[in-house]
Amino acid sequence: MADVHYPYTLCLIRQDDQFLLLNRQKQPAMGMWNGVGGKIEPNETPTAAVIRETFEETGIALAEVRFAGTVVLRAEQAVGIYLYLADLPIDQTLATPLATREGILDWKSLNWILDPDNIGIISNLKHYLPNILNGPLCRHTFDYNQHQLTDYTTDVLPEDALQSIH
Numbered sequence: 083m084a085d086v087h088y089p090y091t092l093c094l095i096r097q098d099d100q101f102l103l104l105n106r107q108k109q110p111a112m113g114m115w116n117g118v119g120g121k122i123e124p125n126e127t128p129t130a131a132v133i134r135e136t137f138e139e140t141g142i143a144l145a146e147v148r149f150a151g152t153v154v155l156r157a158e159q160a161v162g163i164y165l166y167l168a169d170l171p172i173d174q175t176l177a178t179p180l181a182t183r184e185g186i187l188d189w190k191s192l193n194w195i196l197d198p199d200n201i202g203i204i205s206n207l208k209h210y211l212p213n214i215l216n217g218p219l220c221r222h223t224f225d226y227n228q229h230q231l232t233d234y235t236t237d238v239l240p241e242d243a244l245q246s247i248h
């Protein structure tokens with residue numbers, strides 16, 4: 083899978099036991115809850131891109147983000163996403179729900195996100211979120227057939243994976 087292109091970033095911002103999610107206004111995953119993020123621009127590092135996209139979509143200027151692994155979505159083609167976690171300091175508040183051009187931002191608890199009865203979450207997030215909170219940096223690979231998830235596998239990333247993100 084060495085030839086997978088990683089055009090996207092995605093950030094999960096945490097405060098206490100809550101994560102800031104976006105109920106998306108547009109495709110992909112229109113109407114679903116996901117982290118914030120978007121496309122990396124030419125000559126931009128993934129880390130710079132995730133900080134820029136987070137600011138554009140939430141108004142939050144993150145001082146620090148942590149690389150949290152990668153996601154590969156395999157359907158007819160494979161597309162890669164750089165994952166990040168960020169802790170929002172407790173004295174920095176974001177009043178929600180907040181309607182923006184991109185959708186509705188709101189803080190959601192881990193239990194709410196992972197609840198098996200919650201069908202409003204983008205399906206891959208439920209699988210990889212618990213794994214990126216604990217354990218080593220991984221590549222999370224999702225296989226789809228006709229938009230249905232058929233397989234989910236994880237591989238631990240090599241130590242030099244961090245070099246490509248800054």
Ligand SMILES: Nc1nc2c([nH]c(=O)n2[C@H]2C[C@H](O)[C@@H](COP(=O)(O)OP(=O)(O)OP(=O)(O)O)O2)c(=O)[nH]1
Binds near residue numbers: 109110111118122155
């Ligand atoms: N394209 C695509 N993106 C996905 C999938 N699953 C998933 O979590 N994502 C993430 C990666 C990005 O964080 C986000 C899609 O990016 P976007 O459409 O909001 O961003 P963009 O930069 O292209 O658009 P914009 O912010 O300039 O409007 O969703 C998927 O199946 N396809």
